[in-house]
Amino acid sequence: MKLAxxxxxxxxxxxxxVSRDLRSxxxxxxxxxxxxxxxxxxxxxxxxxRQLFEALQEGAASDVQPFDPAAALAPLPRAWQxxxxxxxxxxxxxxxxxxxIEDPPREKPLMYQGVSHRFYAPAEDVPFRSExxxxxxxxEFAVLxxxxxxxxxxxQAVGHIRLIGQLNDWSLRTIAPVEMKTGFGWIHAKPPCxxxxxxxxxxxxxxxxxxxxxxxxxxxxxxxxxxxxxxxxAMGFSFPELVAHxxxxxxxxxxxxxxxxxVSNANYxxxxxxxxxxxxxxxxxxxxxxxTPFMRFGDRVRMEAVTAAGETVFGPIDQRVVRRALxxx
Numbered sequence: 001m002k003l004a005x006x007x008x009x010x011x012x013x014x015x016x017x018v019s020r021d022l023r024s025x026x027x028x029x030x031x032x033x034x035x036x037x038x039x040x041x042x043x044x045x046x047x048x049x050r051q052l053f054e055a056l057q058e059g060a061a062s063d064v065q066p067f068d069p070a071a072a073l074a075p076l077p078r079a080w081q082x083x084x085x086x087x088x089x090x091x092x093x094x095x096x097x098x099x100x101i102e103d104p105p106r107e108k109p110l111m112y113q114g115v116s117h118r119f120y121a122p123a124e125d126v127p128f129r130s131e132x133x134x135x136x137x138x139x140e141f142a143v144l145x146x147x148x149x150x151x152x153x154x155x156q157a158v159g160h161i162r163l164i165g166q167l168n169d170w171s172l173r174t175i176a177p178v179e180m181k182t183g184f185g186w187i188h189a190k191p192p193c194x195x196x197x198x199x200x201x202x203x204x205x206x207x208x209x210x211x212x213x214x215x216x217x218x219x220x221x222x223x224x225x226x227x228x229x230x231x232x233x234a235m236g237f238s239f240p241e242l243v244a245h246x247x248x249x250x251x252x253x254x255x256x257x258x259x260x261x262x263v264s265n266a267n268y269x270x271x272x273x274x275x276x277x278x279x280x281x282x283x284x285x286x287x288x289x290x291x292t293p294f295m296r297f298g299d300r301v302r303m304e305a306v307t308a309a310g311e312t313v314f315g316p317i318d319q320r321v322v323r324r325a326l327x328x329x
Contacts, residue, residue, distance in 0.1 A: 003049070019057060022312060026061045039144060039146055074120060075199045080256065082113070082259070084258070085237065088265075097281070109237040110261070113185075114190050127322050131296050137171075138168060138170070139166075139274030140260050144162055150250055162201065165314055166303065167194060168303055168317050173294060175189040208313075212238030217305065219306055230264055234264070235260060297321055298321065299321050302319075
């Protein structure tokens with residue numbers, strides 16, 4: 001089953017069921033007005049949503065409309081909670097070397113809590129104050145949960161992963177090292193993320209949902225040139241393990257989004273990267289200094305997860321970086 005959110009009367013938009021090929025949609029408002037509402041009442045609404053999805057696939061649904069991924073909002077335009085991991089060991093080890101810090105122990109996942117009151121739409125221009133902040137993209141996969149009780153095991157957490165998505169976790173690299181040294185978490189270096197237009201139930205991925213990981217290639221293009229296409233199935237910790245880690249000492253509310261961290265493979269020199277910082281780290285190691293600049297205003301980044309047959313799964317994130325006008329002092 002595939003779900004999306006289109007503009008509606010309120011900030012949380014309107015829930016729609018989307019066809020497998022992302023070409024058509026049908027309103028799900030009679031079942032659940034928003035995706036947040038659906039996640040809060042998943043056991044009650046999922047059967048009706050699936051029935052509607054099957055009717056859409058079979059050509060039996062009424063009031064079918066064309067689906068335009070570029071016109072969609074983020075599936076959750078705002079969420080109660082956004083938690084991001086960093087579980088691709090090749091990325092973590094490289095960044096530790098670049099920043100000159102000790103690579104953290106890996107007995108437990110790394111995770112931080114970020115901005116959740118807004119997620120950018122997949123085709124929305126993304127504003128930043130200054131190119132000097134080191135504007136960078138980070139391609140990730142993510143899961144959306146229903147209500148998760150404190151203390152669940154990873155085996156139990158599997159049943160609380162209701163939807164899977166793709167996102168861009170924007171980062172400001174000039175600011176990040178300063179905040180990292182405080183040991184107190186991100187504020188300025190992590191603005192809101194962007195989400196791909198469609199989220200899917202785990203069964204929709206078939207064999208690509210494997211061992212609690214998204215076994216898809218994430219293709220990233222920067223200004224029309226391929227930047228990287230690493231594979232998602234290289235996580236040091238699975239998504240169920242991330243959910244269990246997040247819920248170790250607290251309940252997770254329905255609609256919690258948990259990210260994988262930057263998708264990365266150990267052979268990053270061959271498959272490329274999903275963030276500029278990783279490319280710059282490789283250049284620093286290989287040549288003694290980075291050569292790739294961070295993003296400039298007007299630059300465009302496109303991210304899309306594809307199957308082995310080249311079919312899109314979540315639809316693309318395709319965005320332009322723009323200058324944000326700041327209030328006069």
